[in-house]
Amino acid sequence: MTLFLQNARLIDPERLTETPGNLLIEDGRIAALGDIAAPEGAEVIDCAGKCLAPGIVDLGVKIGEPGERHKESFRTAGRAAAAGGVTTVIARPDTLPSIDTPESLEFATRRAAEAPVRIRHMAALTKGRDGREMTEIGFLMDAGAVAFTDAEAVTTDAKVLSRAFTYARALGAMVVGHPQEPGLSHGAAVTSGKFASLRGLPGVSPMAERIGLERDLALVEMTGVRYHADQITSAASLPALARAKAVGLDVTAGVSIHHLTLNEFDVGDYRTFFKMTPPLRSEEDRLAAVQAVADGLIDVICSMHTPADEESKRLPFEQAASGAVGLETLLPAALRLYHAGALSLPQLFRAMALNPAKRLGLAQGRLAEGAPADLVLFDPDAPFVLDRFTLHSKSKNTPFDGTRMEGKVLATFVAGVQVYPHNEK
């Protein structure tokens, strides 16, 4: 099948350009793009000058299968992803039970077929994510695991971790770490400082992130493993990351869109939809993280999509569940940074599509000849007020409920097939 998208603003995150042009899709791949004419017999879609970019590759999405399907299923997460311009979801293994055996990974892979977008899976680094014994990294890679992580569970035993890193390095597996010193962060609900003290909530210093990162980086230096820090959210961590990159360690880092667009004061009067792991930071930290993305020091922007049911959020702040859904709001929230002049559109898609795909060895994330035709067509200026009950996710725990946003997804394509707007037949 041949599809011709004409009159688009082409966002190229590799060359960091945006140019008017057309794009031709053949057999699920980008066949040609630029100043080209429609071939005979092609189906033509007029993009009306709107933005066409590679589909988002969202690194670190929690889906409730197995174990918590009442929060999110592969089907609902996939529909939310399609509506949000996310064409590849990298699922987290922090399920019930954890994805820590080839059998559970096969189950998840089978279930993922219900999603209209691509789903790739990460597996746990240690069995049960409890930091004692490494998982069958080899078998799990054979079963399709793209990376290994214990999500927010931090292994405190450095010996266990160094062995897991060494073993992973031998197999060329990538490890995704959650930089945090659990001794400091245990029980914390917000970042320590004026806000935490005002609200009387237990806080954790951003230094806990740096301590965790420095420990992980030392182990990376020791073992040579490929390492990605899931979220770097504080200014105090950035010099450590820069040093590791400067000496040539195979290290990258991500940040959640919430830490780039919100700060600790957004929690306000104990609004639990703003409770995250790690907690939202100070405005200085937020600005430093945005700058680090612009500089390329932080490589990846992700949604850290974490569905939570209503009951788990209708509790006093300290007891409430942590995390927010983000698949559908990642793009409009990221466009806040574009409208604020902090990041260009190609820079945004470098962090949301190109870099995560490259890091995981996927062919996605590029707007180039031969690349998979995973695309998002969006209007960066279309305004709307978010109503959380319109989200496709089963869980509606978004911090952006009722806020004004700009940027609407007009169409999403996976392998050249339109998956959004949803075909409701």
Add this chain to the structure above:
Amino acid sequence: MSFRARHLLGIEHLAPEEIRTVLDLADRYVELNRRTVKRTDVLAGMTQINMFFENSTRTQSSFELAGKRLGADVMNMSMQTSSVKKGETLIDTALTLNAMHPDLLVVRHASSGAVELLSQKVNCAVINAGDGKHEHPTQALLDALTIRRSKGRIEGLTVAICGDVSHSRVARSNLFLLGKMKNRIRLIGPPTLMPSGISEFGCEVFENMREGLEGADVVMMLRLQKERMDGGFIPSEREYFFRYGLDAEKLACAKPDAIVMHPGPMNRGVEIDGTIADDITRSVIQDQVEMGVAVRMAVMDLLAQNLRAERGRAAVGDVYV
């Protein structure tokens, strides 16, 4: 009169005028409470429920007495033995009680923000009797009344707050109130018991108690909240008393007429020397207990007035809509 609040959740959102209104009315209730016949009927027919999710003897009995003297029907719910233990959520407990049509709900809870959460789900007036490490507004108001009656004013004083500020909701509410009233506030304590970011609160912080007490008009001691300690905040009680316990020698650094306060219950020999606590020329600790009942009567009276006015408006609306 200017007191517009629907609930009393904290001092943070009160205006100085509202604070003065409470104190002025409380002064009148102090006089009433000293008579033989202490009963009024301003809350006659109204129902007050005390929900204490955390143990309390002093505050709960103070609220109970205040409600009874105002003529309300007072019910104490002992939350330790209630359905909470059976797994009921805070909001369900609140909705259950709300269905019984109380007019005043007095709530203490171990989690910061829990009382605010509860107040969003009920249609009566809610009084925060202490939420986690957040606020304890009636304590700050009774402290203010005690200071005002003793010093003749509640502005322009130097107030030293000493001890475990970090775990203290009393300290937070007092910081807000004394700050709004333009007092000079000093916080004294070991850095492990100071909240983070405290320097941004517009107060001076001292690690040396003698320096901190220099020239103070009011010395406010805080309870060393042993039950809140995960452990390891201070090396020992005796070293704490040596460095931060209030004794005659350290008190000599404050003004000669400085008053000594403590929200109770006291740990004699830990944060305060027994003879100082009992010295009626310096200690106003018993006055604080007395002012507590009066301030709580004033707060409930004012909230009940606002509640009646609100319901009156709603009823009028019903007729004409």
